[in-house]
Amino acid sequence: MVTSAERGKQVRQQLLTAALELIPERGWLAVSTRQLAERAGVAPGLVHYHFDSLPALLRVAAVGAMRETVSEVEDVLTEATDAATGLDLMLRALDDYTGTDPTSLLFVETYLAATRDEALRADLADVLAGFRDRLTHWLDGIGTPDPANTAAVLAASIDGLLLHRALHPDLTARAVSPVLLRVLTAREGN
Amino acid sequence: MVTSAERGKQVRQQLLTAALELIPERGWLAVSTRQLAERAGVAPGLVHYHFDSLPALLRVAAVGAMRETVSEVEDVLTEATDAATGLDLMLRALDDYTGTDPTSLLFVETYLAATRDEALRADLADVLAGFRDRLTHWLDGIGTPDPANTAAVLAASIDGLLLHRALHPDLTARAVSPVLLRVLTAREGN
DNA sequence: CTACTGTTTGGGCAGTCGTCCAGGTCGATC
């Protein structure tokens, strides 16, 4: 007992999953409707039945996946009550992302696509603001000075590290953690 | 008295300049030979006369421009003999790059393209290694602990800040400088 | 059974793509 509406939702989901594979593989601008349909095991015409346009499909897929990933990283913080273990846990969680893995590439591809897509830029700014707020609150709780700016720099540093890691693979938590820890634990009066 | 060889070099240069405009505008993968020729004010066939292929043209243009930009940022350091002014000068030099300006976008586009182009990845790793070495040497001179890892994190943070600045415009030197300064001036024993 | 709904199919449309190349241009050399 499978209604056609249920099969429809499933096809929609398969297309979104295919997009999350193809964006890192080929690049945001090189993903085509026919590649998407083939990867999803579905007829080409279905792309424009389930979505308004190709960019709209990519936008829904990318933003959804990014929200999930960010909230996983955030969750790590709830277990930490001091700077050293919190930062270390978070950076360790990021060690899975090597800079060339699908998730890292998806993030950077989406950042770039957002500079050419108004709607995507708005969605992305929302995701990022949520992460910064979450980080600010945690930093405030452990007594870090200037928590808002520190959170902004920390969030940016994390994405920069993923970007550089593709060219500099030994940029792991072990190397980075002690350096960034100074940002969180420095004494007052810089 | 203009030889045809001289005009040839000029056309080649015009194509490279056009590439530096179009890569940020349209995105690396969306730059076409005909757009390039039109922007350079030149016949379409010339692209494949002066360059082996489209990716080869983009590679030469991007790597050349990045080398120049990086060396400009490096030069700022030669005037600074302490952490606070060096970092501040460098971050101020970066305030011109808003995250949506052509130079910032060129950097990120090139990072991404490098994940799909072996030759580009090698060239880019070379540029980055040069910057990290330059930064490491400067940090060592002013007595920063663990200069190599600090330089790597600092270089990555800079690119991350450019990436985030597109979505968070108030992430300027004024906000960032005091935070990153902690990385350079923390006391021993974290 | 018929009528109706939402889903699916596969090809058509006009346009762009990277690359190639036969032929044309023009200054330098003999």
Place this chain on the structure above:
DNA sequence: GATCGACCTGGACGACTGCCCAAACAGTAG
């Protein structure tokens, strides 16, 4: 003058693009 070689032109080639749509399909309701 003729010859040479580098530089340039503009169109041709097959392949691909996003989007659209008439027609086929299946499952539900009357």
